[in-house]
Each structure stands twice: as structure tokens, then as C-alpha cells.
Amino acid sequence: MLKSIEKLEYVLEMKAITKAFPGVLALDKVNLKVRGGSVHVLCGENGAGKSTLMKVLSGEYEIDEGEIFFKGERLENKDARSALNAGIAMIHQELSPVLEMTIAENIFLDREPTYSETSFLGKRFINFKVLYKQTQELLDTLGLKYDPHMKMKELSVAGMQLIEITKAISRQAELIIMDEPTSALTDTEVDMLFEQIGYLKKKGVAIIYITHKMDEIFKIADDITIIRDGQYIDSNKASEYDHNKLVSLMVGRTISNIFPKEEAEIGEIVLEVKNLTREGVFKDISFNVRRGEILGISGLVGAGRTEVVRAIFGLDPIDSGEIYLNGKLVKITKTEDAIKNGIAMISEDRKDEGLILCRSVLENISLANLRKFAPGLLIKGNEEKTEAQRMIEMLQVKVPTMFTKASSLSGGNQQKVVIAKWLLGELNVLMLDEPTRGIDVGSKSEIHKLMSKFTKSGLAVIMISSELPEILGMSDRVVIMQEGRIKGELRREEFTQEKIMTLATGGKLNE
Amino acid sequence: MSKSDSSKSGNDFISHIKGMGFAGVYSKYGTILIFIGIFIIASLIDPVFLTGANLVNVLKQLVVVSLLAFGVTFVIILGHIDVSLGSVVALTGTMAASIMHYTQNIFVAVLGGLALGIVVGFANGYIITKFNIPAFIMTLAMTTIARGTILLYTGGRTISGLGNFKVIGQDSIGPVPISVIILLLFMAISWVLLNKTKFGRQIYAVGGNERAAQASGINTKKVVLLAFIFNGILTAVAGIVFMSRINSGQPGGAVSYEFDAITAVVVGGTSLSGGTGTVVGTLLGAMIIGVINNLLNLMNVSSYWQQIVKLSLGLLFYWVSRTCLRCTLMPRRTRIIILF
Numbered sequence: 001m002l003k004s005i006e007k008l009e010y011v012l013e014m015k016a017i018t019k020a021f022p023g024v025l026a027l028d029k030v031n032l033k034v035r036g037g038s039v040h041v042l043c044g045e046n047g048a049g050k051s052t053l054m055k056v057l058s059g060e061y062e063i064d065e066g067e068i069f070f071k072g073e074r075l076e077n078k079d080a081r082s083a084l085n086a087g088i089a090m091i092h093q094e095l096s097p098v099l100e101m102t103i104a105e106n107i108f109l110d111r112e113p114t115y116s117e118t119s120f121l122g123k124r125f126i127n128f129k130v131l132y133k134q135t136q137e138l139l140d141t142l143g144l145k146y147d148p149h150m151k152m153k154e155l156s157v158a159g160m161q162l163i164e165i166t167k168a169i170s171r172q173a174e175l176i177i178m179d180e181p182t183s184a185l186t187d188t189e190v191d192m193l194f195e196q197i198g199y200l201k202k203k204g205v206a207i208i209y210i211t212h213k214m215d216e217i218f219k220i221a222d223d224i225t226i227i228r229d230g231q232y233i234d235s236n237k238a239s240e241y242d243h244n245k246l247v248s249l250m251v252g253r254t255i256s257n258i259f260p261k262e263e264a265e266i267g268e269i270v271l272e273v274k275n276l277t278r279e280g281v282f283k284d285i286s287f288n289v290r291r292g293e294i295l296g297i298s299g300l301v302g303a304g305r306t307e308v309v310r311a312i313f314g315l316d317p318i319d320s321g322e323i324y325l326n327g328k329l330v331k332i333t334k335t336e337d338a339i340k341n342g343i344a345m346i347s348e349d350r351k352d353e354g355l356i357l358c359r360s361v362l363e364n365i366s367l368a369n370l371r372k373f374a375p376g377l378l379i380k381g382n383e384e385k386t387e388a389q390r391m392i393e394m395l396q397v398k399v400p401t402m403f404t405k406a407s408s409l410s411g412g413n414q415q416k417v418v419i420a421k422w423l424l425g426e427l428n429v430l431m432l433d434e435p436t437r438g439i440d441v442g443s444k445s446e447i448h449k450l451m452s453k454f455t456k457s458g459l460a461v462i463m464i465s466s467e468l469p470e471i472l473g474m475s476d477r478v479v480i481m482q483e484g485r486i487k488g489e490l491r492r493e494e495f496t497q498e499k500i501m502t503l504a505t506g507g508k509l510n511e
Numbered sequence: 512m513s514k515s516d517s518s519k520s521g522n523d524f525i526s527h528i529k530g531m532g533f534a535g536v537y538s539k540y541g542t543i544l545i546f547i548g549i550f551i552i553a554s555l556i557d558p559v560f561l562t563g564a565n566l567v568n569v570l571k572q573l574v575v576v577s578l579l580a581f582g583v584t585f586v587i588i589l590g591h592i593d594v595s596l597g598s599v600v601a602l603t604g605t606m607a608a609s610i611m612h613y614t615q616n617i618f619v620a621v622l623g624g625l626a627l628g629i630v631v632g633f634a635n636g637y638i639i640t641k642f643n644i645p646a647f648i649m650t651l652a653m654t655t656i657a658r659g660t661i662l663l664y665t666g667g668r669t670i671s672g673l674g675n676f677k678v679i680g681q682d683s684i685g686p687v688p689i690s691v692i693i694l695l696l697f698m699a700i701s702w703v704l705l706n707k708t709k710f711g712r713q714i715y716a717v718g719g720n721e722r723a724a725q726a727s728g729i730n731t732k733k734v735v736l737l738a739f740i741f742n743g744i745l746t747a748v749a750g751i752v753f754m755s756r757i758n759s760g761q762p763g764g765a766v767s768y769e770f771d772a773i774t775a776v777v778v779g780g781t782s783l784s785g786g787t788g789t790v791v792g793t794l795l796g797a798m799i800i801g802v803i804n805n806l807l808n809l810m811n812v813s814s815y816w817q818q819i820v821k822l823s824l825g826l827l828f829y830w831v832s833r834t835c836l837r838c839t840l841m842p843r844r845t846r847i848i849i850l851f
Contacts, residue, residue, distance in 0.1 A: 356719035
């Protein structure tokens, strides 16, 4: 036993893992080898199969074909518990701690230390003294300065993640899977997490790390494995890769132009807002957008950008101010009014406000334009299907049939369905709130291409984005907001990253 | 994203079934399989079951529950619930009987009952949407309000002397009972509403994701209100059929009919969390309940036992359908154990 461990270079070997779901081959002979005490980053676009591979490893899914060797022994994954017992712990993207319980209770949930059989209380009673003592010892060894008596709800997201890691360590985990652990963390919290990861490595714990953030990959990875469309693509030391190489392996092509902006003819003003105000949220917002133009709205999170767009779309009320469409004053008090005027908004939260996930792609596409298909009482089914099919082809939505549920689509394809929904109607203005958030690189550039196509056909586009490269790459003009007010407006010829950032953080441009 | 051409040709039924997977097949055909199973079991247990007279009887008996189930299907797809059905059946049916008693005009009586159903549905829907009161609380209150109202109005006494009121529930056109024709009519109306109209799409959308529906320009409160009114109308129809069948106005009748109706809807594959469900599924669910009711009657099981058996079966079906949504993730053996 000992001898075999010495020989082992890899703590985990997944060989030719294959997993099919109805209609989709999610994993096709994927290999993954992880060295002990290393951080192994798993790369791939959304929908490449990263999560499925990890769920196979943690025992949530059964394998169709292939083998897993952990510490040199074949792993028979019956369920999540057997993987856990073998020493594999998974830290999910969305944590689910018991908020009302203390740190100690969470760490030892369902395996709390009890009194001994012979004592007065017996094995059914939890020995809280031991519970808290053991937790304190664990926290000390990890160098974490938390009080075991603290309730979980008092911790930040990063804190909860660290406790989750502590829990994994207490279970003697030798392999920890982290699925996009930094998606909800601030920069200092990310540093805290990375420090812990460094500590774990020293202890010989291997980590499989899933992330979309390029800078993180190169900061933390020892090894990298890339999968694409459910297939193993490449694996090597992190030093063998650079940004461009990694992206091209992930998408299978070199992205020559990440922002495929095309010049469109800019025409007359389509939408103009004057002194739009909602008390305590935004004040005196005035801007316009022209036919064929992309107006970017930039600013820090919480600057009131989304709220302005929601108000124009009729989702939130306004206290004062006017909205003009093609020079005429329009009244918008509910979304119906906006839609009648050809104003559409694509929300930053697709799942919450964009899609009916449990319904078909067809139903989602026609939802905002049912009036068009049902002038009388009944929906004209053939007309509806033809139009939906036209949209699916035009936007190149990858979907088995239009009757597939929206929930089974990848992020990029879901976003296309939301766009299709609005393109069906007669549009004047399309407002996109973070149109490419949570979407993989390939679909991102497809959506940017679509935006260029829209402006060419004469649509006015308003785009909110927190990604400066996206703002710089796609906008003809940028409006910068800070604390509910417009701080400045820059044309394409004059905007730079620095200028936008200065305005967004409340500074002044001096020229 | 399968690369095969089978999905393109589109008419290959077997590959279609295979493509759907186990959960897909179950959610689509599970209810009908259960129905066939129960039907066969019933005919094996009691030879009387398969006689024509008995089958017509089964149909007649399930009319009231089916009508209630169709209405409440709309409400449940929206993610709401109505637990006042039984009481509202008593209220609207007895009121229609009372109008019949005084006017001896069947049209006036039916219209009166329907109008009352609309009023109750409107009250439920309006208060739920206007004051954001959970449907469960509102309709629970309505249970007592409706029952109290009709008991107050009749003084708890049965209303008789209903002339030709019994035609609706007891007569037939040729071999087909009028009540069954009413059932088929309202089933057709419900099906068309849900599948072929804007209103139906909006119901699925609001039930699936209210915020997204609103952001698509749908007046979500109006949709909920209209669904409760439709539910009210169907409850009144069920009430009229119910009282007409027993040819009297029973202010204490139809107790806990909502459970049969909701069980039928759930057995029929409608999710209580909203967004999915079909009229055909609900009919099958109601037929399953109807066959079980009939079988228990034939076996002379006491009505108290019947309630216990029926609702226990309801729970079982609910569990099976919930579990089987996750079945594809389970080992094959587990799936089979769960199913049989």
C-alpha cells in the first residue's frame, strides 16, 4: 500500500470518462490526471462539460464508461457519500450552509462528536464542549481567525467558503474540487482564498479549480486541462500556456477580433430621455441614442445604470422626467407601453427576468409578441412556428428542436432566445443590460456580432456593461454614471479606459 | 445537439421515445400507463366493473370532480391553489337549486349559479392579486365563507321541488348522459384555452416565471384574476351538475371535493410549483380517481375507508411523479423498484 503511494505521481486519474444525457453526449472519453499537492485548473467554455465531469467525480452522476482511480485505487462511485468517504470533497459554486447554526455545528453537521457510550448521557447526545474544541483546533491549524461559536449568517461569502474548505479538511479530504469559488468574492477575499489554497497545497492536498477568469488561472494554476464540447483537448503545465493559446484551445479557433464592431450608418435620434428622476435612485438623467448607434452606459456596480433602463422599460416607476420616441413624448408606466413603442430590454438576469425556463424555446420566443400571432382568439400555430424557426436560424441558436425546454440550453443559447423574443416585434430601441455576463468566450463574440448586425439594420442599441473592454469595443458613445447621476459622455474617438474609470469613480477630466 | 438525422426526419417514433429518456417518457405517458394499470386491476377484481352500465356510471360519477379539476388546473399551473372547491360547489349548486325552486325556470337557475361562481372566482382572484394574499389562505377563508353563506341562506335545510332541474344530471341524449356531454364541452374549452390562445400561453408563462412574464409585457395580475374567474365558472358548473344529479339542493354536500380535484390534477402530471400541466393529463387523473372510487363502491368499502384509501393513493402518485423527475439520475434498478 505504502509502496504504491510512493510511486504515484497522480493522486487522481480519470480515464476515458463518457457520460450521455438524453440527446446529448456530455462527456466523450475525457481524461484528467491530477498531481498530489497541486492546483489543477479545468478550463472550457460554458457547456464544455466541466461541471458534468466534476459531478461524475463527486458521485452525483453515474459514469456510462471509463474509470476513476483515486490514490491508485479504483473508485466505485455509488453516490456523493462514497466519494466523500474516499477523500474527495466538492465545494459548490452556490454554497448552502445552515445559516442559523454556528461555524462548529456546520463543520461537524451530521457527524457531531457525542458523549461516550458509558457516560450518563450516552451516544445520542452531542458533546458540545468537544465540538467547539475540535473546531477551534481545526481553525487554528488553517490559520483562520474565526470564533467557532459565530453563526454562519454573520460570515461573508468568502468566510463561508473558507469554512467549507475547513469542513473538507476535517473530513480528511485529499482532493478538493472548487467550482468558480471567486465568482462572488471581492479582491481581498480572493487573496484570502488563494492564501488558503497555497496552504492546502503544502499539506499535500490536490485541488481541482474551475474558473472563467484568465488572470486567476495564471495566478494559481500548476497544471491546466482544457476540455471542449465534452472532449479532452489538451493538458500540460500552466507555464506552457499563455492567454491567447488558452482561449484558442478553449474555443477551438483563434479569436482574431474579440469585438467585431462594424461601422453602421448613424441616423436621427430615436430615443431621448430628459431629466429622468427617481427619488433616491437616479436624478436628472438625460441622454439620447440614434438609429444605428450603440450607446454604452458605463459605471460601477450600484451607479443606477440598471435602474434607469428598467424605468425606461416601465418596470420601475419614475418621479419626473420625459421620454421621447422619434421626437414624440411617450408615457411609459408599464412594460406593455414600452413594448408597444418598440422599446425592449434584455435583463442582466436571464433566468430571473428573461426566460420561462420550464417552457419550450418556441413559447419563450413568441411570448412578447403573442398579439402578432393571435389577432383573434386563437394563436396561428403555423405562423408562430415559422417565425420562431426563422429566428432560431437567424441567430444560430443551437437547440435540438424548438420544443426543447429553455432550461436545457447553455447560457449563450439562452441569451439568444431572449434576443429572439424581442427581435420578433417591431423594434426601435434595444436595451441590453450586461448582455454577455456568464457567457463563454465564443458565444460572447457571437452576441457582439449580432449587436453590430442590429445597428446596421437601423436599430438603436443601449448597452450596459461592467466590462470595460466590452464598452470600449462595442460603443459608439459612452455615458458614464456615478451615484445615480450622469458624470460625462464620451465619443468613440475620445474614450479610453482611464477616462471612463476616472469619471465612474467620481473624478474629473482635465484637458 | 445530437448529430443523427433521426430528429430531422421527425417521424421515427421509437427514436423519439429513446431521445426523451426515462423521465421524459414518464412525464408524458406515465399517467396513461397508471390509468391502464388501474383499469385492468379493477376489471380483474370485480367482473361487474367492465359492464356497460357500470362504466357509464363511472363516467357520470367523475363528471363533477373532472369539472373541478379542469378549473383548478389553470390555477395550479399559475402556481396558486384553490382549497374552497367543495364549499363553492355547495354554494353555487344549492343557490341554483333555490332559484329553480322559486322560478321553475332552468335557464334562470343555471345562469344564477354561474353568476355566483363568477362572483366567487372574482373575489378570490381580486383579493389574491390586489392584496398579495397567498391563494391558500384566501381560498381557505373562502371555504368557510361559502359554506357559511349557503347554510345561513338555507337554514341548513335541503331544497327540493326542483321540477325538471334533474335533466342536467340524470338525463341522456341517446346513450350519452347530458352531464358527460357537459364534461366533454368544458374539457374542450379548457384545452383550447390552454393550448391555442394567448391567455393559455400567458398562464404557463406567469406560472413558470412571473417576473419574466411581466418583463415580456404580460399583465400578470389580470391573468391570475381571469384564471380564478374561469375556475369559479367551472366550479359553478360542477355545482349545478352535482345538485341536479341528486335532484335537490344540499347545502352540506360536496365536502372535501377539492381534495379529489387537486389529487386528479397532481396525478395528471401538473406540477404544484407551477408552469407545467395539461388538460388531458388532468382528465386521466380524474379518471384514475373515478375508477378507484367506483371500485371501492363495488367492493362495498365504507365511505370513511374510501377517503383514507383515495388520499393515500394520491400521496403515493404524487411521490412517484416527483421522484421520477429525478429518475434519469438513478441506477436502473432503483427506477424499477420505485415504479412497481
